[in-house]
Amino acid sequence: MYSIGIDIGGTNTDMGLVRNDGTIIARSTIPTNAYTELQPYIHDIMDCIAKLMKDNNVEKIEGIGIGAPNGNFYTGCVDNAPNLTIKGVLNFEQEMHKYMDVPVVLSNDANAAAYGEMVYGGAKDLDNFIMFTLGTGVGSGIVLDGKLVHGSTGGAGELGHCILVPNGRQCSCGRKGCLETYTSARGIVQTYCEQLRENGKPIPENIDSKAIGDLANQGDPIALKTWEIVANQLGLAMANSVTFSAPQAIFLMGGPTKVGDPLLKPLQKAFDKYLLNIFAGSCQIRMSQLKANEVAILGAAALIKMKK
């Protein structure tokens, strides 16, 4: 059996034909920002899907899963996503059903990543876990009893916007001190610059979290200290999340998590320190087993495995 996974970003819309074993058979891309209306955009997406199927001799698909900013699981719509050039509440499910009568399921990208981990990745043995995605922002997806937690609004699982430090760093959400402001790629750079300043060192131009990771792995003490601070903050947020749903594991995904030991060693230590004693030993820290260039499409495709 096959399905289609679609990853909608502000710049590109990536589509993939996915086989049930988690292999992406073929891909296709159109520029999201070339569209200002939903109908022609969906028309071109459905053209790509038809072509992907025809080229690969696939006559039937199980459904279409979509990971999108503000993708709403309950309504099948994308609700006023700020980074899309097509504005408003966009009913993907309804528009796509004009072309093809298969299930269409939407969620946001972090939720899709979490569900993809369960269907195709390193969480196949679990039905209760939390995924933290570290990147430009910090996202999260929560799986409980084998189902994604969408909450009453469809917008649940926004742990990147837990306030970690009241009156802390300014967040793009308008509030202050969100986890995202400390453990996103930008938050990590900010902490590194603070550490440089505290140590009377010059601030380099165009430094990014990857470079800070490389420096840490070369033994640079300020870079190492930076990752320790980040690990302490992330470990606290992770331990707090355990008090909510007592997951079997917390997964990590995204560029900054690739640094390895400089993050992971102090992270395990901080997590153990902050974890409530009744949960000791019950929750592992695991790395995502999906490839960075496949997770968005696989996560989206996985969504159709979930019953509404």
Added chain:
Amino acid sequence: MYSIGIDIGGTNTDMGLVRNDGTIIARSTIPTNAYTELQPYIHDIMDCIAKLMKDNNVEKIEGIGIGAPNGNFYTGCVDNAPNLTIKGVLNFEQEMHKYMDVPVVLSNDANAAAYGEMVYGGAKDLDNFIMFTLGTGVGSGIVLDGKLVHGSTGGAGELGHCILVPNGRQCSCGRKGCLETYTSARGIVQTYCEQLRENGKPIPENIDSKAIGDLANQGDPIALKTWEIVANQLGLAMANSVTFSAPQAIFLMGGPTKVGDPLLKPLQKAFDKYLLNIFAGSCQIRMSQLKANEVAILGAAALIKMKK
């Protein structure tokens, strides 16, 4: 139809015969701390239940629900509850089935209170909410899609032990800065004493959160300031919990919440301030509609309405 609700405390074990409409028809009590072995304890509980049924001409019950410290929904056991004189892992379900072949369901008291609110109280119209119980400690129960969240261990929903202030006040759990250390009855007294000290006032003997509530309602500025601080801390924790499950409401229960406006007015303000914008207007603050002397038995009785 009828059921039995049992509230197991360190001192007393309270039992109630509950009618389906949420009326407690009759009650019975035995002293928990008179027992050091499970078998005689269960024997006497089952005697009380038989008598409650006989005296009220009830021939059949739907089940027995038990709210107990460390009550485990999955196993039907009470796991090493520190405040019980009967030690070890206590298999209530198995022992009770020797006397009566009805469903036996256990959970902890805060979870039971949350579920009782849905079955018999002010959450009948909701299937997604969080209950915070303020008292000696701070407990919580989380309902998602109409079911209690027990997590992988059975111990989920411990939001009183979210760390609010890293390296903050010492908590009885061994860690520091848990929500409980700030918004439990004792935490409120501690904040009040800190405020008195800051203002150069003497610390009264035997002050409790009820008295601080009375002072606030009489206009005492230091008591009012105390509740404002507590409201700010609780409002932050509540807003953070919304990022997890996007509930329709957060319920409050317990002695300190009875103070009224001195807590509730700044609480609504803090909650609105700390709530992520995508959840604005989607989550109400509500007060529990169950009576303080009924909630434990009704909550326990309600547990049997939940499918395992």
